[in-house]
Amino acid sequence: MALTREDVRGIAEYARIALSEQELDEMTSYLNEAVELLEPIRAYDLSGIDPTFHPIGDLTNVMASDEPDAHGRSLDLEVALGNAVSTRGRAFRVPSILGDTAEKGAGAEGGDR
Amino acid sequence: MRPLKEVLRDWEAVIGLEVHTELTTLQTKMFCDCHLSHDDPPNTNVCPVCLGMPGALPVPNEKAIESIVMAGLATGCQIQRRSLFYRKHYFYPDMSKNFQTTQGPVAFCMHGHLDLEVAGEGAAERPDCTMEKAADGSYVVPIRILRIHMEEDAAKMVHVGGTEGRITSASESLIDYNRCGTPLIELVTEPDLRTPEEARLFMERLRQTFLALGISDCSLESGSMRCDGNVSIRRRGSRDFGTKTEMKNLNSFKALHDALAYEICRQAELLEAGDVVRQETRHWEPSKRRTVVMRVKETADDYRMYPDPDLAPFDLSDEFIERCRTRIPELPLDKRDRFVATYGLRRTDAAQLAADPMTAAFFEEAARTVATEVVPTVANVIINLLPATKKVMPAQVASLAELLASDALTFAQAREVLELVDGTTDDPQRVIDERGMRQSTDADALAATVEEVLAACADQVRQYREGNRKVVGFLVGQCMRASKGSGNPKLFSRILRERLTREG
């Protein structure tokens, strides 16, 4: 099933990457070509085979102790804010969230979690 | 809108809760070693991990995993040995990586339950209750818990330039990542709750349980414990589910109850008028006592969840789970039952003391030193007098209870003494001696007071003689006032009755 231009527009909106109309055309043909390359994945009988989400090592239960700043990683404010283009006082700054409310209105009020 | 009681005769509400609890008693965040504190100036407790800096990697906090396992064990959940953390994606800057690390289909804790005891007014809200009701109308209902999973909290955002810090009119927002990465457990119930009272009780039980476990300060006001409610209604007898709405901003037990009650009535009004309920998220406005729409959900969100490759899978050992089990202290209901059995307390008093671990410990400390028959008086003092004080010690309460039990002090005097010893190490006994506050049991002195009162209350005396026996209560009160609280009220009552009967 080929991806349409509108499908790709939706994916780009979700992934927050603005695309021009021409880029949208290029991206649509790229994605269809790339997805075709992935077909071998579907060529095998995979029933009953467990997925491997984590490569070799068989690590389990990796945890850290509840010790504050055990690794001295706490950042000074200047460093924490140092790479941000927009800040105000001690905080990071973003413009109006209004445009996002259609998708994230609930969480925007901090209630989704 | 029709009142809830009336609505619930025709309609059945189906309620489910999602409860988020921050593990505030831990020292560090969920996936980094940043100090856990929300009170510091913005962006004080941040590091490459919780700021989502490129190249930073998460390592889970072992104590947080222990805490959630304890929460699961205390709520009858099956502890899942094997589970994974997932990445849940959405673009919003309160989550520094633009994904939240949370759990997938399998959570650490699955399929638990809490049994609620519903009594009084609230019990009447469930007329067709299939549970066996006691003589007083109370009933016990099991509420199933679907899961409790582990995740991380988001940063705090302040919306500037709008009204009331609301987002809709803000021109910019400021982000403080101190809270970002705070360990958070999310509990989801099955839709087993049927009334706002049940929902309130469930939340109360859950809060008491988590407080007892010591995993959180469970403050609804400050938001360390947050509750969302899902509610739909259906005609009594129907087994289909209606369209549900989700309620937010339920930051007190009252808000939880009232918002659900409002929403049930609102939905009933819509349906009765032939309208439909829209699937939406609504915001409780406590000042206007109503819910307003925040967001309409047309399609399910696609969060692109997948197992987080940076976090090793969990395969908890029996040893780990047992270690968590041994750390679970006596839970409030067990404590209540023990208080009833051991000390002969009334069930409601025992429940009230057992609800809060600090109070329970205080009670037991005070009860330890007094005779068995004095223990209910200790409970009485703690429940009725202690809330008004700041810093009273168990020994002081014990001493006071003994004085009360031996009729050496009136309750009014006890209140005064508590105020005097509050914040000191003074023995109430000594304070009373110094101030000569002992309760008077001198029958002659009391009889003189009675005479004064009767002389001043001719009306009440007449009413008594006309058969209104209740007026004695008023007269006792007058005697207490006249004696400045130093007379024994039981003795006053007896002398009054004798005197009035004699005259009559």
Place this chain on the structure above:
Amino acid sequence: MPYIDELSAAEIAAGVARGDFSATEVVRASLDAIASREPDVQAFLQISADLALQTAAVTDARRAKGEPLGLLAGVPVAFKDNMQLVGTRTTCASRMLEHFESPFTATCVQRLLDAGATPIGKTNMDEFAFGSSTESSAFHRTGNPWDTQRVPGGSSGGSAAAVAAGEVPIALGSDTGGSIRQPASFCGVVGMKPTYGVVSRYGVVAFGSSLDQVGPFGRCVCDVALAMDALVVGGRDPLDSMSQSVPASFREQLEEPVEGMRVGVIESLMEHEALSAEVRAALEDARAALETQGVQFVQVALPHMEAAIAAYYVIGPAEAFSNLARFDGVRFGYQEPDCATLAEQTARSRARGFGAEAKRRQLLGAYLLASGVYDQYYYPAQQVRTLITADYRAAFARCDALLLPAAPTAAFRFGEMSTPTQMYAADLFTISNNIAGNAGVSVPVGLGKTSCMPIAAQLQGPAFKDHALLRVARALERGVEDAGRTCSGTVAPGFARMGGVLA
């Protein structure tokens, strides 16, 4: 006095320790060598001269006080520009991070600094490591020191070129689908991708979290072993959940004989249509070089290898989409000015900050993780990973290492690979090893008969048997040297002794 490019890392460390020359003299020679080569090679995005001189001064002061010196005392090293190092920018060769000042230092970088290494600079790469030619760098291309009209490979092309051109003896790269082994092959240097978990990923900007692994480049296997010892001697990194401890005994075991060891070859791969004749011939030479040392060859199979590319281009983009979501221009990175809303600012910052391939991978990943699509591609890809891992396990039951090409051809010319998917297919020989997580190393075996460009053999070993794998690599290197066909240990001829006298 010698030229800096005539010395191995081991020789520099020994010379500094003995006092033949100071760490500061080494830095000055390196900076001189770099200055004369960079106009043609352009391996670096940033030269950290001040930091290097400060670090060298510390090393020299330690020596003057008689304090013990580390394994890499005074050795100039370069880091791929996706590795955080305080005092440098970490750009990932992207406009997105053009001005990003490292707020912390990556564990792998710190381990080399702890061993006394001198940080010379940050090397060019494909943007966010998406590519195999370093052509997708947002800043400039890097020339292959053997022929600057050809690509150095990628994505760690800058690190490979810097070592091949004699600018530094050791550089670190990262390998998600061959990004160390393929550029090592193109540039005629040794490049190792250790087993997943052997080197910490903390502080290395993530591409595919379950695939990424950091490893060293050197002009000889010995220097790679030295760098590996420095990387692992500190034990497991508590900051990387997937990190595991291995002994720091890479050099110790290096010269042990390989007689009686068994190496597997996969016939179907050697006859693959994409494989050029000169690479096939070079692999025959590599086999002969090992056979003369008593290595036995056995036929093995990796039946699901054909699916590896597909699995990789599902898992890689999915993880990349997720890892790159954090680049929204809020806390760091490019931010589009004058946007009215957050949504607009995010979408336009990402559109302007990311190059074409970075956008392609992220959108592919976002598509593959969508509900419904996940079950069609992502989940099956992880099941295929199970099959590929099992294939390797079965193969390694019969042999100690596998011999296979590192790339189907020698280095190609700029612009020669025209479409992204054509580029993807060239990763065939390296990708499966990232899927399974085990170790691989690329060893130069001579120049191609038609291209006259370096060609490498790739050796792959079982997980966490990295030491034994490097021992076979050393044997191969020795065998090639004995046959007189070496390009190992030497600087690309056009740049040898070009400035950098140690004085």
